[in-house]
Amino acid sequence: MVNLSWSTEYLLDFNEGQFKDMGYLSRMTGKLVPLLASVLLLAACATTYIPNIKPPPLLVDAPEVQVVDVDVLAASPAMDEFLERYILPYTNKHTRLTLLMNAVSGNGALGFRYDEGLTLTATEAFDTRAGNCIGFANMLVALSRRAGLKAEYQEVFRTSEWSSREDTVLLVKHVNVVLESAGYTYVMDVSGLRFSPNVRRRIISDDYAKALYLNNIGAESLIMNDLPTAYAYMAKAIKTEPLLTDSWVNMGVVLGRNEQLDDAAFALRTALDIDSYEYSAASNLYEVYIAQGDLESAAELEDKVERYRRNNPYYLLQLSEEALVENNYDESLKLLQRAIKKKDTDHKLHFAMATTQYLSGETEAAQSSLSRARELAPESMLVYYDRPLDVLATEYEAELSAEYELE
Numbered sequence: 001m002v003n004l005s006w007s008t009e010y011l012l013d014f015n016e017g018q019f020k021d022m023g024y025l026s027r028m029t030g031k032l033v034p035l036l037a038s039v040l041l042l043a044a045c046a047t048t049y050i051p052n053i054k055p056p057p058l059l060v061d062a063p064e065v066q067v068v069d070v071d072v073l074a075a076s077p078a079m080d081e082f083l084e085r086y087i088l089p090y091t092n093k094h095t096r097l098t099l100l101m102n103a104v105s106g107n108g109a110l111g112f113r114y115d116e117g118l119t120l121t122a123t124e125a126f127d128t129r130a131g132n133c134i135g136f137a138n139m140l141v142a143l144s145r146r147a148g149l150k151a152e153y154q155e156v157f158r159t160s161e162w163s164s165r166e167d168t169v170l171l172v173k174h175v176n177v178v179l180e181s182a183g184y185t186y187v188m189d190v191s192g193l194r195f196s197p198n199v200r201r202r203i204i205s206d207d208y209a210k211a212l213y214l215n216n217i218g219a220e221s222l223i224m225n226d227l228p229t230a231y232a233y234m235a236k237a238i239k240t241e242p243l244l245t246d247s248w249v250n251m252g253v254v255l256g257r258n259e260q261l262d263d264a265a266f267a268l269r270t271a272l273d274i275d276s277y278e279y280s281a282a283s284n285l286y287e288v289y290i291a292q293g294d295l296e297s298a299a300e301l302e303d304k305v306e307r308y309r310r311n312n313p314y315y316l317l318q319l320s321e322e323a324l325v326e327n328n329y330d331e332s333l334k335l336l337q338r339a340i341k342k343k344d345t346d347h348k349l350h351f352a353m354a355t356t357q358y359l360s361g362e363t364e365a366a367q368s369s370l371s372r373a374r375e376l377a378p379e380s381m382l383v384y385y386d387r388p389l390d391v392l393a394t395e396y397e398a399e400l401s402a403e404y405e406l407e
Helices: 077-086 093-104 122-128 133-146 206-223 227-240 245-257 261-274 279-292 295-309 313-325 329-342 347-359 363-376 379-385 389-406
Strands: 008-013 018-021 029-031 038-040 150-165 168-181 184-188 200-204
Touching (some): 077 133, 093 184, 206 227, 261 279, 363 379
Antiparallel strands (some): 150 200
16 A cells, blocks of 8 residues: 555545545545456455466357457547646646546536446546546546646555346445645545545556456456456456456456366466455355365365355345245344345345245335335336235245255
8 A cells, every 4th residue: 555645635525526625535436346156346455476477268169359458548639628628728737636626526517427337448438428436537537647737546445345236246346536736635536435534545556547447347248248358358457467356356257157167266366366365366266166176275265255255245145045945034034134234225135135024924024125125126127026025025935946956
């Protein structure tokens, strides 16, 4: 971690476009990871240099996917025109910084909108006026530097946050932008998240940030199970920044899904060589050892992995499903309560609670949980959730019984 040496930091409120004195504070904005059922999108702290290590090849009967090199900080004519019209006429750098920060805020001239699903280059983010933390950071760093301002990427090590897409569990991580003017530092974070002053953070290099971009694009392909494309982007990310553990973890998932278990173990052990605290690597490696029948190696990781997974609401959901199949309703409900406490915004968790409550005889509570699931669900799911609860619960129980019987 790089310790910031400036005396005072300020946070620009993204939604209001106003500077607020936050004392000795720093921020960052986001990204994603998979468990062989779970995937990684941002990076962890590197401790060991791994020189010239290349990932094993992906063994598929298909043409190799080529990843065209891209300059994520390249500025378009439209970006230069924006700077010439609104920022560069002012020679005072602090004035330029203030105008630029207000322009990119949610209520500013650019009206940038946070969308965690959009990983974009600087030009793409400027044209779209939307993006996730990486896309926003690319755009702001590019604009700032072309305006003669000092701007750096920053990574924030926040408490693990989990998400779920297409049956893949995601560990969401975060980056933002640090700017300097007149001896002060300012942090711009598109997500609007508030972090404790004690949260670890560090400045990261342009190559590291580019690798995060490539890793995210690869993770999107991995979610869709497009292994050749995911492999190509992970390999490119590793070549760009060999110490990005996220890409080694995701590479392990790619190889594992392709049934190259020895190669998957190599990639995951490499992630742990870089950072022994990369728990997502340990969790995935544990699954590889189980699949290989190497129970002795798996046992060495079991306690560490179990403690890590207990913070994952989707792992708790899995345990609750297993308990439900065994007709252990009390245990299933307890696990779901813990899962929802960790992530109250996912309709799938509330639906599981509703069906489990119904099956255990708590019909009134079940209706309340189903209503909450409807509130949180995307529009495409509403027709499914509008069916009678007894039908939903019966289907849910039957699906789980078939799934765990197959396993």
